[in-house]
Amino acid sequence: MADVVDKVEPVVSVRDLRTYFIHKAEEVRAVDGIDLDVYRGQIVCIVGESGSGKSMTALSLMRLVPKPRGKIVSGKIMFHGVDIMQLSEAEMTKLRGNEISMIFQEPMTALNPVLTIGDQIAEVLVHHRRVGKRETTAKAVEMLQFVGVPRAEQVLREYPHQLSGGMRQRVMIAMAMICEPKVLIADEPTTALDVTIQTQVLQLMRKMRDDFGTSIILITHDLGVVADMADQVIVMYAGQVVESANADALFEEPLHPYTIALLKSVPTIDQETEVLYYIPGSVPDATEFPTGCRFADRCPLAMASCFETAPEVREVRPGHLVRCHLVD
Amino acid sequence: MIAYIIRRLLGMIPMLFAITVFVFLMMHLAPGNAIEAMINPRIKDIAALKQQLEIQNGLNLPLPLQYWHWLINVLHGNFGWSFGQHEEVTQLLGPAMYNTLILAVLSEILILLIGIPVGILQARSPYGKFDYTVSTASFVLFSVPYYVFAIFLIYLFAIHWHVFPAQNSVGTGPLAGTFVDHIWHAMLPAISIALTNNTVYSRYTRGSMLDVARQDYVRTARAKGIPERVVYSKHVFRNARIPIVTQLGFDLGGLLGGAVIIEGLFSYQGMGYLTITAVSQRDYPVIMATTLIFAVCVLLGNLVADILTAVVDPRVRYN
Numbered sequence: 001m002a003d004v005v006d007k008v009e010p011v012v013s014v015r016d017l018r019t020y021f022i023h024k025a026e027e028v029r030a031v032d033g034i035d036l037d038v039y040r041g042q043i044v045c046i047v048g049e050s051g052s053g054k055s056m057t058a059l060s061l062m063r064l065v066p067k068p069r070g071k072i073v074s075g076k077i078m079f080h081g082v083d084i085m086q087l088s089e090a091e092m093t094k095l096r097g098n099e100i101s102m103i104f105q106e107p108m109t110a111l112n113p114v115l116t117i118g119d120q121i122a123e124v125l126v127h128h129r130r131v132g133k134r135e136t137t138a139k140a141v142e143m144l145q146f147v148g149v150p151r152a153e154q155v156l157r158e159y160p161h162q163l164s165g166g167m168r169q170r171v172m173i174a175m176a177m178i179c180e181p182k183v184l185i186a187d188e189p190t191t192a193l194d195v196t197i198q199t200q201v202l203q204l205m206r207k208m209r210d211d212f213g214t215s216i217i218l219i220t221h222d223l224g225v226v227a228d229m230a231d232q233v234i235v236m237y238a239g240q241v242v243e244s245a246n247a248d249a250l251f252e253e254p255l256h257p258y259t260i261a262l263l264k265s266v267p268t269i270d271q272e273t274e275v276l277y278y279i280p281g282s283v284p285d286a287t288e289f290p291t292g293c294r295f296a297d298r299c300p301l302a303m304a305s306c307f308e309t310a311p312e313v314r315e316v317r318p319g320h321l322v323r324c325h326l327v328d
Numbered sequence: 329m330i331a332y333i334i335r336r337l338l339g340m341i342p343m344l345f346a347i348t349v350f351v352f353l354m355m356h357l358a359p360g361n362a363i364e365a366m367i368n369p370r371i372k373d374i375a376a377l378k379q380q381l382e383i384q385n386g387l388n389l390p391l392p393l394q395y396w397h398w399l400i401n402v403l404h405g406n407f408g409w410s411f412g413q414h415e416e417v418t419q420l421l422g423p424a425m426y427n428t429l430i431l432a433v434l435s436e437i438l439i440l441l442i443g444i445p446v447g448i449l450q451a452r453s454p455y456g457k458f459d460y461t462v463s464t465a466s467f468v469l470f471s472v473p474y475y476v477f478a479i480f481l482i483y484l485f486a487i488h489w490h491v492f493p494a495q496n497s498v499g500t501g502p503l504a505g506t507f508v509d510h511i512w513h514a515m516l517p518a519i520s521i522a523l524t525n526n527t528v529y530s531r532y533t534r535g536s537m538l539d540v541a542r543q544d545y546v547r548t549a550r551a552k553g554i555p556e557r558v559v560y561s562k563h564v565f566r567n568a569r570i571p572i573v574t575q576l577g578f579d580l581g582g583l584l585g586g587a588v589i590i591e592g593l594f595s596y597q598g599m600g601y602l603t604i605t606a607v608s609q610r611d612y613p614v615i616m617a618t619t620l621i622f623a624v625c626v627l628l629g630n631l632v633a634d635i636l637t638a639v640v641d642p643r644v645r646y647n
Binding site: 062064089090093094095096097098101102104106109110111112113114115116123124127128159161172175176 | 544548549551552555556558562566642643
């Protein structure tokens with residue numbers, strides 16, 4: 001797996017990204033200082049529970065944070081050495097779907113119900129490549145076949161409601177990959193699918209990485225998916241990165257109490273106890289984070305100092321970053 | 329699709345039959361009849377004359393039989409004789425339907441050209457200056473009854489500026505009776521109808537556009553790098569227009585039946601005008617004819633609405 005990854009220079013490099021929301025006149029700090037590096041051909045998984053800010057991170061990378069309530073307040077998002085925060089909206093439009101693509105959780109609602117599949121795939125090429133109609137159709141058919149959609153030519157003339165959930169997600173992937181982007185952001189792409197279809201879609205994404213060298217940022221709350229797919233894992237909690245490591249290292253030796261708890265809460269077949277493990281409490285309110293560690297309230301190992309000072313991210317092993325007072 | 333339309337048209341037959349029964353009974357439940365309205369009350373032997381006229385017109389027959397005769401005649405395209413205007417009802421219906429058709433189509437065109445684009449512009453920057461201005465103006469326009477506007481329009485365009493005629497559906501002069509002349513005379517009533525309807529349609533359009541703009545597939549379109557202008561004109565509008573098109577179909581049906589108050593105000597000789605004239609004269613063959621045609625128009629409007637919906641929404645297929 002690792003031989004595909006080219007670690008010379010990151011394709012995407014994010015520094016101190018902060019995306020805030022205004023909700024009922026209060027500031028919601030959805031993403032609160034994220035650092036992220038993605039190399040060519042790498043699959044980076046962002047894990048975290050609902051409300052940890054992982055989807056907002058993804059939308060921030062596309063600069064598609066819902067306006068006018070949401071706003072990227074600070075940070076650098078470098079794409080191939082260019083800070084996309086400095087790009088105009090027109091330049092950003094040229095990048096989206098062309099250099100950086102995104103697929104979403106709900107294949108049922110992510111496709112336009114009144115346009116044919118062919119039209120929706122073709123328009124990506126029309127806007128980014130300015131190619132003729134015949135060439136567009138040929139490319140669309142080729143892409144649909146590549147993602148494993150049977151009777152591709154016929155599907156081009158069909159509408160989303162005529163396809164199953166798995167087929168729609170394949171169409172989404174075909175649409176996202178048709179311009180062979182350098183980065184694919186997938187926001188919980190398999191959550192809404194059956195387990196068997198999940199595996200197929202994940203396999204397809206891995207094939208994309210292998211064949212095109214695409215870097216993938218995969219957002220999920222499913223640790224099974226992470227174990228299956230990730231080269232690098234980023235664990236998010238309350239808008240921040242709490243742990244970041246190589247996938248093997250993370251599963252072998254998780255260091256942050258939150259990561260440990262997350263891994264413990266995955267049910268296993270040979271589990272002895274009847275009761276499933278869960279983390280008590282919930283993610284703190286993003287309008288008023290505590291002054292100390294954001295996880296302290298729910299942490300079984302919390303000390304007095306955890307409630308007073310917020311821990312910084314430290315590199316405790318080579319390439320293994322943790323935000324915790326306890327770890328050294 | 330064609331099979332569906334034929335099926336729907338056949339399905340309308342029992343409905344129409346029920347409507348004829350209803351229309352006929354309503355007319356005969358109303359007190360008094362046309363004979364009473366026709367006779368000069370100072371004539372000596374009223375009772376005898378009344379009886380004679382009733383026999384002449386078949387009004388002495390039992391009600392079901394009268395209905396039967398009327399129905400058979402209607403099926404032959406014969407709506408009877410207008411007591412009020414002393415003419416075949418069919419002769420009156422022809423020009424009235426033509427005038428109302430012009431008025432209805434003209435109103436709908438004005439709605440399409442103004443109400444919908446205004447709603448789209450509002451939705452492009454909601455809660456902006458333009459949106460607030462138009463919204464406020466819409467509520468004011470909608471709150472004022474449209475006949476008030478009609479009078480205002482007559483004053484401005486007909487009396488003050490002499491741009492459009494204030495009365496009748498045909499003019500005099502070299503252009504009299506031509507299509508252009510008809511359009512010319514339909515302008516003010518059409519604007520009156522469109523003014524109020526535009527406020528409704530711009531609100532529909534705005535709401536529908538904003539609703540669609542929140543959908544996941546619009547975010548997908550942006551993520552694909554589609555320019556914002558195209559996102560709105562293609563991805564948003566093609567979905568937002570579905571409920572509007574349906575409404576347009578319904579409204580067309582209603583308008584084709586005749587706009588009673590507006591036509592009355594402008595003495596515009598359409599179906600609505602024919603109806604009020606007939607009502608004031610208790611001219612029930614005419615009333616029954618216009619009521620029946622109104623019902624048919626509403627039914628056809630519903631059918632048109634359904635067909636238009638199927639055309640713009642691929643999820644709706646009638647098979």
